[in-house]
Amino acid sequence: MGTEGADIRVIAGRYRLEARLGRGGMGVVWRATDQLLGRRVAVKEIAQDNSLSAEEARQQRDRTLREARAVAQLSHPHIIVVHDVVVDDERPYIVMELIEGGSLADRISAGGPVGAQDVARIGVALLSALNAAHAAGVLHRDIKPANVLMESGSDRVVLTDFGIAQVAGATTLTETGSFVGSPEYTAPERMSGSRTGPESDLWSLGALLCTALSGESPFRRDSLGGILHAVVFAEFSPPDQAAPLLPVVQGLLERDPERRLGATEAERMLRTFLDTGRTPQASQVPASPPSATDRQHGYTPTHRDLPSQQPPAAAPPRAGQSTRGMLVAALLVAAMAGAGVSAAALLMNGDDDGDGRPGSSAPHTPADTSSTAAHTSSSATSTTSPAARTSSGAPNTSTAPAPALTTAPSGYRVARDPAGFSFAVPDGFRRDSQGERVFYLSPGDTFRIGVKVTDPEPGGPLAVMRRAAAKGPDTNPGYRDGRVTETTQGGRPAALWEFTWNGFNATEGARHTYDLCWEEGGRMYDVWVSAPVGKVREAREYFDVAVDTFVRT
CATH class of the missing domain: 3.40.1000.10 (Mog1/PsbP, alpha/beta/alpha sandwich)
Structure with missing residues (x-):
């Protein structure tokens, strides 16, 4: 059981919570001391909803344990280190390394746009981290500036908060219809609920890089419905500040996940910029012959007969994956989030005409x-x-x-x-x-x-x-x-x-x-x-x- 004094609280008989570092959608992060080992740590206290049923509370604890397992699998200098997971008074806590320094969101809020050199360096670090996570079958699913920590006194960039990460083979806790993540940084295909893969994390990274370069998310709108419409439907107009890294930003923000820029190629392009001051175009990868899986998912003569030296004009949509599906899911998200009639109406207009034109x-x-x-x-x-x-x-x-x-x-x-x-x-x-x-x-x-x-x-x-x-x-x-x-x-x-x-x-x-x-x-x-x-x-x-x-x- 935890003990609580006027200024401190000790959980699991070991970790003394001393000062609140921040609050997010999933809980509060504390600066703490591990009294057993005598070291400073960060402790994430998972928020509890007293209105939850016993089963729902159990699912929340399972989500916490899953986060810890996901991150504990990974050993990478740009991924947060998880030390321990404890349950105190039926409330779960995650004990992590303490990073002295604020988040990328804090830096943007305080200083505005970040220079292209620094953004490229941040991008290289995060792409390296994502390569390691994806190789281990771990998806982050909530990449945004608030989840990127910048260590003071060093150039270290740390990706944190795998709170909604999905591990390959694990049960998805969001299959009940709830939507998790940050809509401004959520890939279009995730809106449909029909596909989530490494490409979705790369979309989020593209939005993050664009935000860092310009000082504002390219998909920020006045309402949730407006955000969803911007992500799924509206034409993307990159800000002028993105020009130095434009090939990378546009490649990562390609709506079709099959055509989206890959992590390895994006990292190569950013490293080239850091070395030369110029960002090269993405390399053209020769198209491969259609596989049995391609044909199963509707690989058509239009694609199959293209010469091998040129990539297909566009990848065929997977079964059940279309903009129509994205729209329906977006409407459900807007409804669940309490966006109300205005958000639904906006997105309905998007389906009727795609660009605000009266039907x-x-x-x-x-x-x-x-x-x-x-x-x-x-x-x-x-x-x-x-x-x-x-x-x-x-x-x-x-x-x-x-x-x-x-x-x-x-x-x-x-x-x-x-x-x-x-x-x-x-x-x-x-x-x-x-x-x-x-x-x-x-x-x-x-x-x-x-x-x-x-x-x-x-x-x-x-x-x-x-x-x-x-x-x-x-x-x-x-x-x-x-x-x-x-x-x-x-x-x-x-x-x-x-x-x-x-x-x-x-x-x-x-x-x-x-x-x-x-x-x-x-x-x-x-x-x-x-x-x-x-x-x-x-x-x-x-x-x-x-x-x-x-x-x-």
């Missing part, structure tokens, strides 16, 4: 609906007359259409279009014909699936797409990151064009487009999907399903 069930005007078509291949924008068009080579000997599509994946329906094709489109999408172009539009027109069927053009699909890409800046405001990749569709030559652009007005916001063009049966087919940049994972899913199920009729 509308009315069809676009021809100029607006062609915002995905005007950008597509020159088969969608060509002014060449039909008589002038010629085939790029010998026609495909197979002219018979494939069997009609009869089934669609869950959440989709079969669209048998009078223009002479069928494919799977998401439930709730409506058809809108615009001359040669046929659109299938989501509610609010956030997602636009377009199809155009024309005569073949000179040079075949690859030449068509390259000509279209050359006109990209003229047809798509703010055109950037465009690339054309030679691929195949159903064994036939094809070309994939991917790019980002600003949308046709400020209200529409930045968008990303996937566009595939191929020839079949003496005709040229062009299928594309356009969506807000914050919803590229869901857009990629729609694109892959459309292409993989497309059948001419």
Whole structure:
């Protein structure tokens, strides 16, 4: 039992709590003395909620023990050392090494932005710590400036507070629906609850580095709903102060965890900056052939047929993982956190339009609906007359259409279009014909699936797409990151064009487009999907399903 005097309290008959160092969501940290060994320590007293049931209180103690086990596995100069775990008066305490000095959050609060050299040094230390933790199967899951300690009188950076860490193979104590962590530093995929891995810690680190460089979290908003919207949907605009380390910050804050910068590469880039004053671009890692697991999770011809010397344009979403799932989870988090109607409304608006644009069930005007078509291949924008068009080579000997599509994946329906094709489109999408172009539009027109069927053009699909890409800046405001990749569709030559652009007005916001063009049966087919940049994972899913199920009729 603990004893308590006017100024001190002794727990477990050994540790004298002397002064409060700080308070967090999981409890109070005390400066203390280990009376048995005669050394200074830090003791974390886990907060107790008297309203908890006996089972809930047990789960809380289990969480504490799990934290201690997780950190006790690790031996690294940049990870806090755990000395002991004790239970006193049914309350758990964690005894750790005492770091003399404040947190990174304290430093930012007192002095504002941190210089790029110091931020790079902090990043290298934390990446080294995360590499060690991840190798041991330990995820931190709450990386933020308040959990990074800066030792006075040395350059030592220490990662602490593994209070919600998840050890591989251990039971997840948050599966009941409660959300743990700091939303401003929580990766988008964690919002869905469908995936948490080392990549999620790296996202958090990217947000931390950006915060240190600018003095403020890039995802800070006035409400929880606003924060969740910023993390999951809104376009990320890095602050000017992040420029020296921008390749690292942007790489770590890539929303797609499959494309996110890895810890080893990020550490290499930061070390190069420390040595040279310049941050290199990330190395391009050759793509590997698809594995059985890839195919099981929907690895499609769109990805499989990309040449091995170039990485896929985007990784396929895992089963059950989409922006739709992130939105639902974000709404639940907002509701559980008491954010109320305002947060829910904000996020609901995000699902309707992705960028705050008022939803509308009315069809676009021809100029607006062609915002995905005007950008597509020159088969969608060509002014060449039909008589002038010629085939790029010998026609495909197979002219018979494939069997009609009869089934669609869950959440989709079969669209048998009078223009002479069928494919799977998401439930709730409506058809809108615009001359040669046929659109299938989501509610609010956030997602636009377009199809155009024309005569073949000179040079075949690859030449068509390259000509279209050359006109990209003229047809798509703010055109950037465009690339054309030679691929195949159903064994036939094809070309994939991917790019980002600003949308046709400020209200529409930045968008990303996937566009595939191929020839079949003496005709040229062009299928594309356009969506807000914050919803590229869901857009990629729609694109892959459309292409993989497309059948001419």
